[in-house]
Each structure stands twice: as structure tokens, then as C-alpha cells.
Amino acid sequence: MTTIPAPDGPRSLAAPPTELALSLAHVLALVRSRLAVTRPDVARVSGYGRTVVTERLGQLIGAGLVEEGEKGVIPRGRAPRLLSFLPDAGVILTAEIEANALTVGVTDLDGRILVTRDVPHVLTPDVEVVMAVLDEAFGAALAEAGVSAQKVWGIGLGVPFPVDYATARPIATSGWNAWDGYGLRAHLEQRFGAPTWADNDVNLMALGELRSGVARGVGDFVYVRVGRGVGGGVVSGGRLHRGAQGAAGALGHIKVVEGSRIVCRCGSTGCLQTVASGGALVAEAMALAQSGQSPYLAHRLAAKGEVELEDLAAAALEGDAEASAALERSAAYLGTAIATAVNFHNPALVLLGGPVVGLSQAYLATVRGTVLRKALPLATRDLRIEVSPLGDRAGLVGAAAMVVDELLSPGLLERWIEAGSPRVLAGEGSSALSPEA
Numbered sequence: 134m135t136t137i138p139a140p141d142g143p144r145s146l147a148a149p150p151t152e153l154a155l156s157l158a159h160v161l162a163l164v165r166s167r168l169a170v171t172r173p174d175v176a177r178v179s180g181y182g183r184t185v186v187t188e189r190l191g192q193l194i195g196a197g198l199v200e201e202g203e204k205g206v207i208p209r210g211r212a213p214r215l216l217s218f219l220p221d222a223g224v225i226l227t228a229e230i231e232a233n234a235l236t237v238g239v240t241d242l243d244g245r246i247l248v249t250r251d252v253p254h255v256l257t258p259d260v261e262v263v264m265a266v267l268d269e270a271f272g273a274a275l276a277e278a279g280v281s282a283q284k285v286w287g288i289g290l291g292v293p294f295p296v297d298y299a300t301a302r303p304i305a306t307s308g309w310n311a312w313d314g315y316g317l318r319a320h321l322e323q324r325f326g327a328p329t330w331a332d333n334d335v336n337l338m339a340l341g342e343l344r345s346g347v348a349r350g351v352g353d354f355v356y357v358r359v360g361r362g363v364g365g366g367v368v369s370g371g372r373l374h375r376g377a378q379g380a381a382g383a384l385g386h387i388k389v390v391e392g393s394r395i396v397c398r399c400g401s402t403g404c405l406q407t408v409a410s411g412g413a414l415v416a417e418a419m420a421l422a423q424s425g426q427s428p429y430l431a432h433r434l435a436a437k438g439e440v441e442l443e444d445l446a447a448a449a450l451e452g453d454a455e456a457s458a459a460l461e462r463s464a465a466y467l468g469t470a471i472a473t474a475v476n477f478h479n480p481a482l483v484l485l486g487g488p489v490v491g492l493s494q495a496y497l498a499t500v501r502g503t504v505l506r507k508a509l510p511l512a513t514r515d516l517r518i519e520v521s522p523l524g525d526r527a528g529l530v531g532a533a534a535m536v537v538d539e540l541l542s543p544g545l546l547e548r549w550i551e552a553g554s555p556r557v558l559a560g561e562g563s564s565a566l567s568p569e570a
Contacts, residue, residue, distance in 0.1 A: 150543035156181060157550070158543040160189040164199050164216045165541075171213035190216070196550045197222040220245065223286030223554070224278070226271050226325065227532035229334050229525060230263065230292050232256045232361035232412075237270045238529040239278040242286070242537050244345055246529060248278040256293065260311045264320055271325065285327045286555050287540055289532030290317055291334035293362065295379045301331040304379065307398040319560065328558040330535050332375070334358075334528055335382060338521070339366025340373050341531030342484055346523045354482035355474050356521070357384055359467060359489035363406045367478060385410065387470040409466040411442055411489045417459050418445040427455045446492040463489070464496045468503025475508040475516065486521040 150158075159179055163169035169178045176186045193199040201214045220243040228237045233255055239248040252270045257263060267290075275282055294303040294312060301318035321329040332340075339356035342348040348356075348368065356366040363385030367374040374381050385406035386399050395413075397404035407413055418440045422430035429448040434440050448456035471483055483504070490497065501518050508516075521527060539545055540555045549555040 151547065154543040154547035156185060157189050157192060158541060158546050160186065161193055161198060161218075161541060161546070164193070165218040170215050170217070172216070173213055175216070192550055196553055198550075218242075224280050224284055225533045225536050226274070226285055226288045226327070227529045227536075228267055228271070228288075228290050229337070229528040229532070230256065230267070230290070231334065231525070232293060235263070235266060235270060236525065236529065237267070237274045238526075238533075239274050239280060240529065240533040242533075244341075244530045244533040244537070246526065247280075248274050249526070249529065250274050250277070258309045258311055260309075260315050264317075268324055282325060283554075283556070285325060287536035288321050288325060288327050288329040289337070289536040290321070290329065290331040291337040291528045291532055292317070292331060293334050293364070295383075296332050298330075298332060298375055298379055301329060303331075307400075322559040326559050327556050328536075328540070330539055332532075332535060333364070333366075333379065333382070335364035335366045336373055336375060337366075337531035337535060338486060338523075338525070338527040339368055339382075339484075339531065340534050341523060341527035341529065342521060343368050343371070343373070343531075344534045345530045346484075346521065346527055347519060348482055348484060351482050353478065354480045354484060355382075355471070355478060356484045356486065356527075357467070357471060358487040359410060359485070360487040361410060361412050363410050363467070363470075365474065368480075369478070384470055384474060387473055389466045389469050405466055405470045409463045409470075409489075411487070414442060414445055414459065414463055414489065415440065418442075418448075418456070421455050421459065427453050429453045430456065442488060442492060449493060449495070457495075460492065460496050461499050464499035465503050468500040469507055471500065471518075472504045472507035475504060475512050479512050481515065481517065483516065483518045484521045485519070486524060486527065490520055 160175055163175055163178055169175040172186055172190065176183060190199065194201060198219060199216055200219055201216055203215055220241040223242060225240045227240055235252040235254045237250050238246050240246050250270055250273060252266060254266055292303055294306045297304050302314050302316060303312045306313040317331045318329045335356060335358045338358060342356060348354050352371045354368050358364050365382035365384035367382045386397065386404045388403045389405045390403040390408055393403040393407065395407040396402055397407050418430055421427035422434035422440050425431050427448055429451055430440050430444060433444045445456050445459065449460050504518060505513050545558065549557050
């Protein structure tokens with residue numbers, strides 16, 4: 134009997150999948166992708182014999198992943214029945230934890246969002262407080278979707294830190310000690326009784342764009358999110374690239390300013406994040422307001438006691454020279470860092486997301502112009518630089534894709550399919566939360 138690892142165990146270190154597991158996952162992938170829509174199609178495309186095809190389809194139909202429906206249409210002879218993947222066989226709970234908000238969703242197995250809930254919340258060093266808010270939000274989302282907790286097949290979580298993907302533990306959290314090494318998997322599996330995976334939030338946005346956004350079909354691209362901080366996600370050869378320690382895409386820590394005295398949370402100075410992030414722009418806007426260099430921002434500060442990103446953008450639109458200069462500097466710094474990434478990775482597409490990139494068309498124009506000016510001409514010859522239409526919702530789609538990829542992988546599919554539900558992969562002693570709880 135296969136041993137299921139403990140909740141924090143590195144599932145990726147399981148034994149290599151058997152031939153049965155490989156063929157089972159292959160048949161499912163063919164049906165799910167519509168490359169094979171009948172039994173004869175499966176046999177022809179896969180090369181498997183009739184007996185193997187019959188056995189694997191029997192397992193998949195029994196697990197509720199595939200159905201055999203109406204007969205197809207052929208010129209002559211007996212028409213075979215059509216096979217289809219059942220995305221509503223289970224649901225995935227997804228969440229993105231950000232600096233100023235927490236967003237949760239319920240998706241089907243194709244990553245289609247059924248319910249989303251935005252929870253105003255300021256990220257705190259006390260991880261237990263954040264997880265309590267997340268637990269409550271997940272319960273409310275299930276209730277809104279009208280879905281039994283027993284139908285939750287998995288949980289996907291994005292957090293604003295690097296993550297050890299094998300164990301779903303945040304790492305290198307820059308002084309947020311309670312988060313460093315925290316057992317996200319153990320907490321959520323015990324609470325909801327469903328297997329859990331976690332990754333950096335921007336990685337999941339990149340994955341969501343790859344599967345369901347404008348990057349679908351693009352093998353090499355970079356996703357850049359500029360919010361409270363600056364983060365990046367890298368897709369290479371059609372696959373998300375996490376790096377050896379999960380630190381790939383740390384665009385915010387590229388040094389763009391020499392001689393800066395602003396210390397980044399990583400301990401260095403001159404990092405992109407210290408001069409181009411939303412947090413850096415708000416700090417600069419506050420300084421302009423307090424010094425009176427920007428009359429518009431000074432007025433906004435007097436009126437409401439604070440200034441926000443939107444105030445800085447509004448000041449620039451009103452012709453405030455200092456506000457315009459602040460945004461232009463920020464965009465130029467971002468473009469410089471992106472140019473470095475373009476030279477190194479040679480992507481076909483750079484996708485921009487987050488609240489800062491939507492502040493003004495002038496900001497975007499400066500980013501694009503800087504990249505084109507500073508990156509190699511060959512690397513930018515066919516480069517597209519676009520704003521993500523999915524926005525932060527891409528993270529929910531990516532979290533669902535992460536979970537479903539794992540559940541339907543050869544290494545795990547065989548381990549749970551006989552039981553009929555992947556919930557058996559969660560740690561023993563788990564308790565499911567009903568929608569009414």
C-alpha cells in the first residue's frame with residue numbers, strides 16, 4: 134500500500150510513477166485536451182491497446198473525471214460515444230494573500246472561477262491572525278457557492294514571499310519570522326481536509342496568464358507585478374520557472390540606483406523595490422505633500438490626512454510637475470530592470486500587473502520606451518509589452534492550475550483514484566469545514 138506523506142511532506146519526492154500511472158494520466162490528458170474524443174481516438178493517439186484503453190477509461194469514468202456521452206457522427210459503421218472531461222467533478226479553493234487585501238475563490242477543475250470574495254485586510258507579521266481570516270473567507274466562499282466541503286479536491290494559496298514548493302512553506306521572509314517556515318499545508322489540510330499547495334503570488338499570476346490569459350500559447354514570457362512591492366514570474370519553455378530555491382523572478386531586488394541610502398527589506402540598497410514600488414511612490418508623494426513641493430498633494434493631505442497612489446496620479450494629470458516627475462522616474466527604473474530581464478531571458482512577452490501600472494498611459498509609455506532603449510535590439514525586435522487583462526484574478530486561476538496539475542499528475546493520480554477523491558491525500562485527522570460553519 135502506498136504511504137501518503139504527512140501534511141508538510143515533500144510530495145514531489147515520491148517514488149517514480151508506475152507504467153499504470155503514466156498511462157492513466159496520459160489517457161486523461163488526451164481526453165481533457167480534446168486530442169482524443171472517442172475510445173478509438175485514444176487508442177490511435179496514445180498507441181495503447183484496446184484492453185489498456187478500456188481499463189484506464191473505466192478508472193477515469195469511475196472516479197467521475199470522464200464521461201462517455203452521446204454517439205458521434207461518422208460516414209458509415211457504428212458511431213463511438215464521445216468522451217469528455219468533467220470539470221465539475223470537484224472544486225478548488227484558491228487564495229491570494231497580498232499586502233492590503235486577501236482574495237479567495239472557488240473554481241472548477243478547469244480553473245473557471247465560480248465565486249470570488251475580496252476581504253479588506255492588511256498583511257501582518259502575525260501569521261495566525263492572517264490564517265484565521267483566510268479560514269473564515271474560505272468558509273464564506275463555500276457557502277456562497279453552495280458547495281459541500283467534501284467536494285473540495287484541493288487548495289491553492291499564493292503568498293507574497295518565496296516558497297519552498299515541495300513543503301509549501303514560506304522562506305526568506307525578510308524579518309517576518311512567524312511566516313518563515315510556517316506550515317501552510319498542515320494548517321489548511323487540518324482545517325479543510327483537502328491537499329494543499331502554495332507558491333509565490335506572482336508565480337501564480339504568471340501561471341494563470343499562461344493557462345487562461347493573453348500568454349496562453351506563449352512559451353517564454355515574464356510577468357511583472359508592481360503593487361506594494363515589485364515581483365516577477367518567469368515562464369520558460371511553456372513551464373513556470375521557480376529556480377533552485379524558489380527565488381526566480383525576484384525583479385524587485387535588481388539594483389537600479391547607485392549610492393542610494395534607502396535600505397530594502399532584503400538588507401541591500403538601491404533595489405528596484407525601494408524606488409518603483411507602490412510603497413515607494415506613496416512615501417514620495419507624502420514627502421512632496423509635506424514639503425509643499427506639490428500643492429495638489431499638499432491639499433489632498435490636508436483634506437484627508439493621507440495621500441495615496443491615486444492622488445499622485447491625479448496630481449500628474451492636473452499638470453503637477455513634481456508628481457509627473459515622480460511617476461516618470463518610477464517607470465524608468467522599472468523599465469531598466471525589465472530591460473535586464475529581457476536581455477537575460479529573451480521573452481516574447483512582458484505582462485504588467487498591479488495597481489501602479491494602471492496609474493496612467495504616460496507611465497506605461499515610459500516603461501515601454503525605457504525597455505526598448507536599454508535592451509538589446511534583437512531581444513526587443515518582436516517583444517510585446519502589455520498590461521494583464523486578468524489583473525490579480527490571474528493569481529486565482531494560477532492557484533487552481535497549480536493544484537489540478539498536481540492532482541492529475543502521474544505521481545498522484547494513481548494514488549487517489551481508487552478511493553474516488555483526492556481528499557485522501559490530505560493529512561490524517563483532518564476535519565472538513567461545512568459551508569454553514
